[in-house]
Amino acid sequence: MGLIRFLLQSSWQMMALAMLSGLISGLSSAGVVAMMNYILRQWGAAQSAGVIGGFVGLALLALVAGISSQLSLIRLAQQAIFNLRMQLGRSILASELAHLDRTGSAKIMAALTDDVQALATAVWVLPFICIDFAMVLGGLGYILWLSWQVLLFVVTLILLFLGVYKKILRLAKAELKQGRAQQDVLFRHFRAITDGIKELKLNYPRRQAFLNEDLQGTSAKFKQHQTAGLSWFVLIDNFGKFAFFFSFGMLLFVLPNFLNIERSTLSGYLLTFLFVSKPLESLIARLPTLTQASVSLEKMESLNLSLSDRAEQLQPPTAINPRWDSLQLQHVHHSYPGERDDSLFTLGPISLDFQPGELVFIVGGNGSGKSTLAKILTGLYPPENGKILLDGEVIEDTTRESYRQYFTAIFAEFFLFDRLLGLDTETLESRIQSHLKELKIDHKVSLEGDRFSTTDLSTGQRKRLALLTAWLEDRPMYLFDEWAADQDPTFRRLFYTEFLPDLRSRGKTVFVISHDDHYFHVADRVIKLEYGQLEYDKQN
Numbered sequence: 001m002g003l004i005r006f007l008l009q010s011s012w013q014m015m016a017l018a019m020l021s022g023l024i025s026g027l028s029s030a031g032v033v034a035m036m037n038y039i040l041r042q043w044g045a046a047q048s049a050g051v052i053g054g055f056v057g058l059a060l061l062a063l064v065a066g067i068s069s070q071l072s073l074i075r076l077a078q079q080a081i082f083n084l085r086m087q088l089g090r091s092i093l094a095s096e097l098a099h100l101d102r103t104g105s106a107k108i109m110a111a112l113t114d115d116v117q118a119l120a121t122a123v124w125v126l127p128f129i130c131i132d133f134a135m136v137l138g139g140l141g142y143i144l145w146l147s148w149q150v151l152l153f154v155v156t157l158i159l160l161f162l163g164v165y166k167k168i169l170r171l172a173k174a175e176l177k178q179g180r181a182q183q184d185v186l187f188r189h190f191r192a193i194t195d196g197i198k199e200l201k202l203n204y205p206r207r208q209a210f211l212n213e214d215l216q217g218t219s220a221k222f223k224q225h226q227t228a229g230l231s232w233f234v235l236i237d238n239f240g241k242f243a244f245f246f247s248f249g250m251l252l253f254v255l256p257n258f259l260n261i262e263r264s265t266l267s268g269y270l271l272t273f274l275f276v277s278k279p280l281e282s283l284i285a286r287l288p289t290l291t292q293a294s295v296s297l298e299k300m301e302s303l304n305l306s307l308s309d310r311a312e313q314l315q316p317p318t319a320i321n322p323r324w325d326s327l328q329l330q331h332v333h334h335s336y337p338g339e340r341d342d343s344l345f346t347l348g349p350i351s352l353d354f355q356p357g358e359l360v361f362i363v364g365g366n367g368s369g370k371s372t373l374a375k376i377l378t379g380l381y382p383p384e385n386g387k388i389l390l391d392g393e394v395i396e397d398t399t400r401e402s403y404r405q406y407f408t409a410i411f412a413e414f415f416l417f418d419r420l421l422g423l424d425t426e427t428l429e430s431r432i433q434s435h436l437k438e439l440k441i442d443h444k445v446s447l448e449g450d451r452f453s454t455t456d457l458s459t460g461q462r463k464r465l466a467l468l469t470a471w472l473e474d475r476p477m478y479l480f481d482e483w484a485a486d487q488d489p490t491f492r493r494l495f496y497t498e499f500l501p502d503l504r505s506r507g508k509t510v511f512v513i514s515h516d517d518h519y520f521h522v523a524d525r526v527i528k529l530e531y532g533q534l535e536y537d538k539q540n
């Protein structure tokens, strides 16, 4: 049902068209069987032009309606998957950063890859399921036309078996759900493999422990639940075959005792029953795919719900004011919930005022809260208490997107896009060339259209490329989180003594998180944090 709802959200009109043509196809297929039965019983009728025409017409109608239904469903299903990918992407980007940090990238990656794939597989088989379903309906319709008592008999049998199926299906789904829960953990391990490959290769005991405990443990649990779940489906499949033989037996041996049925009529029922048996069998065979998809859909819906619950109420940004006058943090505060009470970290309350053209260093020991303050300052974490004011205006949920446009930032854990997104590269081309030279990476990287020729660079070089992008963005405020940590001494000196003063001389406000106490003297002002509190705020 969830799958149908999922498709209906995409386009109910297309769904209605697919259902209608599927039904026509199923009914006309059943009509073909009815004609075959009629011809077998009234052999002379086979020569009549009307009967031949009817037979050919119904067969063609089944063909055309079947194709139309399947094509509509394929388009509908692919559109629904497209919508889902876009919606997930949007929900993730719209969700609060702190919430995403808590959710963890493994969970999000599992949804974006495995769950979307499970749904894509299910929506691919959906057209076939619909046709099968329509053929079963058509067959039952024909039985009704032959005799309502026989239909009642057949429907009672089907409901009886469905009751048993539902129970087994519930057991199978519970196992698949537990298997899916392991998938999130598996994704964490896969990240450890790709991101931690050097550490794993270098240290044999660590690698063995990772393989034998983490990866093997989770994979074994996943295997156990999948095997149990799929085994229930084997039972359903074989029970289905038994159900057919049972029903045939009932038709042959029991029904004639209650109803006065001629042999030729009975053969008609059997022919129809045989006709519906194939689509029913393939419906049963597709149950694992559908159940897997329904588990994935539930998982994605709960992720989506949690993402949209914590979605930011952002409005499209308005134009920024490059001549801003004052930026104030008033009693801002942020805390990370710890697993134990004593592991909770709290930043603030902190109050600070900034003016345009200031070069501000934020310093302090590891874990003192510098990066957390940077996320609050740039509007990535809304302060849990306190407020931020720009030119006297409090930054609210609705104005936070506009506020963020004042900043360009290179965080310690930064991501380098291989394309200059959102920039007009044609007008910037000569500036880009001279910056590449200035940053001494022109021999490694060039710009091809709006794309860098490569981003496979050393960490220091990648940071230089990120700096180039920041320069091009030309925002009023810059934030660098330990940018110089990976630079050689020459570039470190250039950064502190030339690049930063140059930005200040262009009226930019620059926040620099740094451990380089050799260069603290270049700052106008040094702010020191310790244990999440402001230790001092000194003018140089």
Ligand SMILES: Nc1ncnc2c1ncn2[C@@H]1O[C@H](COP(=O)(O)OP(=O)(O)OP(=O)(O)O)[C@@H](O)[C@H]1O
Pocket (backbone or CB within 6 Å): 101, 336, 337, 345, 364, 365, 366, 367, 368, 369, 370, 371, 372, 373, 412
């Ligand atoms: N996503 C998170 N979830 C929970 N706790 C976090 C998270 N990020 C940071 N912390 C905790 O918050 C505290 C401050 O971290 P922060 O990264 O702000 O420090 P920092 O001063 O930038 O440190 P460093 O100099 O090592 O980069 C640390 O104790 C850290 O454990």
